[in-house]
Amino acid sequence: MNERRLIAKHALTVWVGQIAVMAFGVTDTVVAGRYAESALAALSVGSAIYISVFVTLMGVLQATLPMFSELNGAGRPRDMGRLLRQAIYIWLANCAVGMALLMNASMALEWTQVPTELRPVIEHYLEILAWALPAALWFRLYANLNQALGRPKAVTWVQVLGLACKIPLSILFTFGLGPMTGWGLIGCAYATLVVNMVMALFSVLALVRGNYRGLYLWRKMEAPHPRKLIEMLRLGLPNAASITVEVTSYTLMALLIARLGSQAAASHQITSNLGALLYMVPLSLSIATSARVSYWIGAARPEMARAAIFHGFYWLLINTLASGLILAMGRHVIARLYIQDEAVAGPTGDLLVWLVWYQTVDALQVLCFFVLRCYRVTLLPMLVYATFLWGVGLSGGYWLAYEGGWGIEPLMGPQAFWISSSLALTIVSAVLGGLLYVVIRRQPRH
Numbered sequence: 001m002n003e004r005r006l007i008a009k010h011a012l013t014v015w016v017g018q019i020a021v022m023a024f025g026v027t028d029t030v031v032a033g034r035y036a037e038s039a040l041a042a043l044s045v046g047s048a049i050y051i052s053v054f055v056t057l058m059g060v061l062q063a064t065l066p067m068f069s070e071l072n073g074a075g076r077p078r079d080m081g082r083l084l085r086q087a088i089y090i091w092l093a094n095c096a097v098g099m100a101l102l103m104n105a106s107m108a109l110e111w112t113q114v115p116t117e118l119r120p121v122i123e124h125y126l127e128i129l130a131w132a133l134p135a136a137l138w139f140r141l142y143a144n145l146n147q148a149l150g151r152p153k154a155v156t157w158v159q160v161l162g163l164a165c166k167i168p169l170s171i172l173f174t175f176g177l178g179p180m181t182g183w184g185l186i187g188c189a190y191a192t193l194v195v196n197m198v199m200a201l202f203s204v205l206a207l208v209r210g211n212y213r214g215l216y217l218w219r220k221m222e223a224p225h226p227r228k229l230i231e232m233l234r235l236g237l238p239n240a241a242s243i244t245v246e247v248t249s250y251t252l253m254a255l256l257i258a259r260l261g262s263q264a265a266a267s268h269q270i271t272s273n274l275g276a277l278l279y280m281v282p283l284s285l286s287i288a289t290s291a292r293v294s295y296w297i298g299a300a301r302p303e304m305a306r307a308a309i310f311h312g313f314y315w316l317l318i319n320t321l322a323s324g325l326i327l328a329m330g331r332h333v334i335a336r337l338y339i340q341d342e343a344v345a346g347p348t349g350d351l352l353v354w355l356v357w358y359q360t361v362d363a364l365q366v367l368c369f370f371v372l373r374c375y376r377v378t379l380l381p382m383l384v385y386a387t388f389l390w391g392v393g394l395s396g397g398y399w400l401a402y403e404g405g406w407g408i409e410p411l412m413g414p415q416a417f418w419i420s421s422s423l424a425l426t427i428v429s430a431v432l433g434g435l436l437y438v439v440i441r442r443q444p445r446h
Helices: 003-035 037-061 064-073 077-102 106-111 116-148 153-175 185-209 226-260 262-298 302-338 342-374 379-403 415-441
Strands: none
Touching (some): 003 185, 003 262, 003 302, 037 077, 037 116, 037 185, 037 226, 037 262, 064 116, 064 226, 064 262, 064 342, 077 116, 116 153, 116 185, 116 262, 153 185, 226 262, 226 379, 226 415, 262 302, 302 342, 302 415, 342 415, 379 415
């Protein structure tokens, strides 16, 4: 199988799994929207906070993907097992930090002036998800190992199983059935907890019973190895910081939009949920491409690494053009699939126009970011994200929404944040693309 088809097959399998995971959020959005507008508004804030914490900590663990891939390309399977055992120490630390943050979210809600009536249910929602976090982070570590081995199906099947559990559980726990009383939005959180535990259990069983013998995974835990841990953190911390900047700009956008009321928050929740769903294709392509690039770097084949990058961008451009066209033409129909209330569906359809621009530049920058990480370039992307996503995207959105100036009236709507964030991501994609070009040019030709 040639490199282009291999990347496409890998990405497609990853995408199926990512869609299953994203369908968790879609399920909760639809269920909460059918339950009550206030539940959807609370979900908008609560899910944004959880995703910020989870994705940031996942970014630290994501450093293991290129490291596993390089060891696989270099033909060192035993070292992959040792690396996994060392990564468990970082996983434990991440669990402790993440659970503490999710259980103490009241200050963030107060600082961002989230409506008082929404705060109790949001805090309860996050307390439940705190217990789901360790299982979710463990599964990400399991996924990184299998992506590096070129076994994405081992991840995808578990994610699809998780979705098969998530949909009925969210409906049951939210609305109840017969004598069982529903818990509203809190039911969605309990469903997520159960599903994450099931997925983690299946991943452990797969490692025990699957074909991983050459990695010697089940050996006595070595003591923490400072040099290996530092290597992971040098790659993982800037990576996590970059993701933190990107996701917190997304999170703070939701929190600041919540000031505009439940309708604006609900409209933004639907748009952001759809944006996250569209993001899964470029993310899957980025995972597949970076796994191949790191594999060829480990195999000392720089020309094959460059070919993998080219094929990744080839598929990315095809997807971006197709998804942008579908979104632009069907935005009002899509909005009504989420919610029937015309007061929310109408503005949401208008808001999706800006999502076309946003998802196009977001796709370009994420592939550049993943490939740069293969070459151990993580600090400069972090600075680029902080400068433009916070400085232009979030600050510019606040100014455009609430303050205005220079002849521009405040828009007082969520579209202000989507416009400014799209502009910021356009700059980010251009800068990271230029940086990637320089890095590739400096690599040896053979």
